[in-house]
Each structure stands twice: as C-alpha cells, then as structure tokens.
Amino acid sequence: MIAVEWLDAMSPWPRDGFGLDRMRALLEELGDPQEAYPAIHVVGTNGKSTATVTIEQLLVSEGLSVGSTISPHVASWSERIRVNGAESDFEKAVARVREPAERLEATQFEIVTAAALTAFADARVDVVVVEAGLGGRHDATNVLRTRVVLLTNVGLDHTEVLGDTLEAIATEKLAVAPPDAIVVLSDETYRHLVPGRDVRMGGAHEAAEAFVGHAIAATPDIVLPGRFERRAGEIRDGAHNPDGARHLVEQLDRDDYTIVASILSDKDVDAMLHVLRGVGSRFVATTSSSARALPADDLAELARRHFVHVEVVDDPVGAVARAHELGEPVLVTGSLYLLGDIAERERRAAWHA
Numbered sequence: 001m002i003a004v005e006w007l008d009a010m011s012p013w014p015r016d017g018f019g020l021d022r023m024r025a026l027l028e029e030l031g032d033p034q035e036a037y038p039a040i041h042v043v044g045t046n047g048k049s050t051a052t053v054t055i056e057q058l059l060v061s062e063g064l065s066v067g068s069t070i071s072p073h074v075a076s077w078s079e080r081i082r083v084n085g086a087e088s089d090f091e092k093a094v095a096r097v098r099e100p101a102e103r104l105e106a107t108q109f110e111i112v113t114a115a116a117l118t119a120f121a122d123a124r125v126d127v128v129v130v131e132a133g134l135g136g137r138h139d140a141t142n143v144l145r146t147r148v149v150l151l152t153n154v155g156l157d158h159t160e161v162l163g164d165t166l167e168a169i170a171t172e173k174l175a176v177a178p179p180d181a182i183v184v185l186s187d188e189t190y191r192h193l194v195p196g197r198d199v200r201m202g203g204a205h206e207a208a209e210a211f212v213g214h215a216i217a218a219t220p221d222i223v224l225p226g227r228f229e230r231r232a233g234e235i236r237d238g239a240h241n242p243d244g245a246r247h248l249v250e251q252l253d254r255d256d257y258t259i260v261a262s263i264l265s266d267k268d269v270d271a272m273l274h275v276l277r278g279v280g281s282r283f284v285a286t287t288s289s290s291a292r293a294l295p296a297d298d299l300a301e302l303a304r305r306h307f308v309h310v311e312v313v314d315d316p317v318g319a320v321a322r323a324h325e326l327g328e329p330v331l332v333t334g335s336l337y338l339l340g341d342i343a344e345r346e347r348r349a350a351w352h353a
Contacts, residue, residue, distance in 0.1 A: 003094035004077050010108040018138035023110050027143060029100040030114060033121035037067070039144035040211055043132045043173040044152030046244040050227050051152050051204040052131040053082075057220035058208035059127060060084055067120030067128040069113065069141075072336050074226035074238065075343040081116045083123045093119040109133050110140045117143075127211065137175035149177040150184045150207040155243030167193075182210040226339040233328035234320075238336035242268050245275040248333060258282040258323040259307075261334030262316065265294040272334065273306045282326050283307040286319035288337035317345045 027034055042052045049070040056068040066084055073079040078090035093115040101111045113133075120128050127147075132139045154170045170190045177183050182198045184207045185191060191199050200206055209216050223229070228251060229236040239248040240263070257280035263269050276283075285300035287293045300312045309326070313319035316338055323330040332339065 003091045003098070006098070007077060007094070007108055007111065012108050014107045018134070020138060020140070020142060022104055022106055023114070023140045023143060026097070026100055026104050026106050026110060026114050027117065029104075030097060030118050031121075033114075033118045034143050035145060036121040037125055037145070038127050038147045038211075040127065040129045040148040040150065040207055041132065041136075041141065041144055041146045041176050042129065042150045042152065042207075043136045043176055044150070045155035045169070045241070046239075046247055047152040048131045049224055050222055051150060051207070052129050053085075053222050053224060054204035054220060055129045055150070055208045055211075056082065057085060057222065058205065058216050058218055059129070059211065061218035061220070062208075062212055062216060064126040064212075065123070067116070067123060067125040068130070069116040069128070070131045070224075071109070071112070071133055072340070074224075074336055074339045075347065077112070079225065080112055081119055083120070083125065088116075088119050088123075090115075096122075107140070113140045132173070132176065135169075136173040138172075139176070142176045144176075146176060146178055146181050148182045148184065148207050148210045149174070150204065151186065151190065152203070153186055153243065153247075154190065155241055184210055225343060226336050229339075233324060234330040234332065236332045236339050236342075238339050239272075239333050240264065240267060240335050242271040242275060245272045245333070249275055249279050252279050252331075254329070255279050256281075256327070257329050257331040258284065258326045260284045260286060260316075260319045260323045260330060260332045261299070262286050262288040262293050262296070262338040263299060263334040264290060264292040264337070266292055269294060269299065269302055270305075273303055276331075276333070277306040279331065281308040282323075283310045284319045284323045284326070285310065285312050286316050286338065287314055288316065288335050289341050290335065290337040293335065293337065316341050 042048050056066050059066045068082045078087040081088040097114045132141045174193050183194045226238045237248050239245045259280045283303045285296045287296045296312045296314050303310045313322050
C-alpha cells in the first residue's frame with residue numbers, strides 16, 4: 001500500500017495552478033506512452049465515469065483491448081486504472097512513475113494519469129478511454145492522440161477555474177478536441193464551439209460507434225461504486241452539484257427516500273437540497289473527510305428549509321445506519337468523498353471480521 005499512502009498524503013489541487021508543462025515533461029521521461037494508442041476523451045460536468053466505463057465495455061465487446069481511467073475513485077485507488085474492465089496493478093503502475101514524478105514535483109492527478117497511460121502502453125492496448133479530471137484545456141489528460149471526444153453535459157461547477165457561464169465551461173471542456181477528432185455531443189447547444197469538426201449527437205454508445213465506425217449491438221450493464229450503486233434498501237450516488245442531483249432524481253421512481261448527505265461547502269448547497277426534497281421528506285446530515293465539506297450542523301440548518309424531518313449524525317456510517325432506522329429506502333448522496341469514507345470504513349470492518 002506504499003503508493004496509496006504516498007498519494008493520500010498529497011493535496012489533489014495543484015499548488016501553482018493548472019497547466020500541461022509538467023505533465024508533458026513527466027510523460028517524456030516515461031517514453032511518451034500516450035503516443036502508443038488512439039484515445040477517446042470523455043469530458044463534461046457529470047456522468048463521465050459511467051460514460052467512460054460504458055465505452056470501455058462496448059469496445060471490449062468488439063474484441064478490442066481497452067485501457068480506461070476514471071476519477072475520482074470511491075472504494076479504492078485501483079478503480080482508476082482498468083485494462084479490459086479489470087482493475088490493473090495500481091501499486092506497480094504508480095511505482096513505475098514515482099521517481100520522475102517526485103523529481104518533477106508532479107501533482108496527485110498527474111501521477112495517477114501518467115501511471116495509467118504507462119500501464120496501458122505496457123499492456124499494448126488497442127485504444128484508451130480517458131475521463132478528464134477538471135475541465136479539459138489545462139487538464140492533465142489533455143495529452144492524448146484523441147480520435148473521439150464525448151461531452152456528457154455542461155453544468156455550473158468549478159466556476160472559479162472554468163468560468164462562470166455554461167458556454168465558458170463548455171469551451172474549456174471542448175478545447176481537448178483536435179481538428180480531426182469526431183465530437184459527440186448530448187445536444188446541439190454547443191455545436192458552434194467545435195467548427196469544422198465531425199459532430200454527432202448522442203452519448204457513450206455513439207462515441208464508441210464513432211471510434212469503430214459501425215453500430216454496436218451490445219448493451220453493457222455498468223456497475224460502478226458510488227454511481228447509482230444499488231444495495232439492499234439503499235442507493236448510493238455521488239451527485240455533487242445541482243445538475244448531478246437533478247440527473248439522480250430523474251432516475252428515481254419513488255418519493256419516500258430517507259436521504260443521507262454530505263455536501264462540499266463550495267457547491268450550491270441550497271439548490272441541491274431543493275432538488276433532493278423531491279424524493280423524500282427525511283434528511284440525515286453528516287460530513288465527509290474532505291476539508292471542503294460543509295459541517296453537518298450547518299448542512300442540517302439549510303436542510304430544515306426543505307425537509308420535514310432533519311437529524312444530524314456526524315459519523316457517516318452512523319448516519320447511514322440511522323437513516324435505515326428512520327425508514328427505507330435510503331439514498332446516500334451529495335459527495336463522492338462521503339461515499340469513499342463509507343466504503344473505506346466498510347472495507348476495514350470486513351477485513352477485521
């Protein structure tokens with residue numbers, strides 16, 4: 001677990017701002033592994049991980065060898081590096097890049113991205129599917145031989161970095177599309193941002209088909225930790241902004257959930273609560289390990305404007321247990337950090353059992 005401990009000690013945010021110079025220097029020292037294969041680049045505000053793995057599975061169904069990388073992880077770091085749908089040897093992958101990464105003072109995300117791209121080259125994959133971390137233009141993933149770009153959607157998130165309008169954010173995300181790439185959009189809204197490109201409408205399925213050049217009949221059933229993850233009497237989904245909350249609510253077919261949530265303080269908390277109240281009247285406020293998490297008491301105070309019954313349980317696992325006591329089904333949401341904390345506690349409990 002040496003790599004995990006090393007990465008856990010790092011801040012996920014770059015100290016000196018976003019940019020590609022350090023990432024390109026790191027990859028050059030590693031032999032430019034990103035040049036070994038073509039790529040499908042997945043950008044957007046919400047739904048990127050599910051789209052990435054869906055594309056991966058569709059391409060695997062076509063007989064291709066596929067590397068994929070998603071972020072953030074929920075249950076373990078190894079979720080971030082996959083080859084043909086199976087988690088790769090994360091410790092080995094990170095160890096391979098550690099010496100030049102330390103020398104160049106690479107960021108946490110740059111290290112994991114470089115480790116993934118190197119692991120894919122070692123595995124001699126036919127294609128990679130890469131989820132952007134934040135935005136696109138200055139994201140560490142914007143180093144690929146990109147054949148297809150999928151824009152899942154655009155919402156007002158990370159406005160301090162990407163801009164404070166939907167069009168500004170879409171511009172930053174679509175900046176990853178080279179002139180010869182096929183661009184797949186969920187609707188026509190942002191077509192004018194990619195002039196001269198082959199633009200198609202659709203989602204993950206259409207992106208995979210754009211890469212292979214023909215229709216794909218497979219319909220994979222995607223299961224990812226923290227992404228509409230179904231458990232006994234419970235759904236876990238890391239909807240972390242108002243658009244994500246709306247998408248989650250649209251997938252639910254009942255309105256009597258007990259909701260457990262932790263939300264980061266830099267999100268539009270009130271807007272998220274307004275959306276979530278449409279699927280339940282009982283709310284348990286908790287907090288995650290993120291330094292940006294809103295304290296549970298503060299979240300509860302805001303929640304009382306929207307929910308009939310509100311309780312505070314600071315401990316995330318205790319909050320989920322209390323929600324089940326108040327009444328199933330339970331919806332755990334608001335932050336992938338929360339879901340990661342719960343998964344880690346559950347893993348430790350299982351190991352000691």
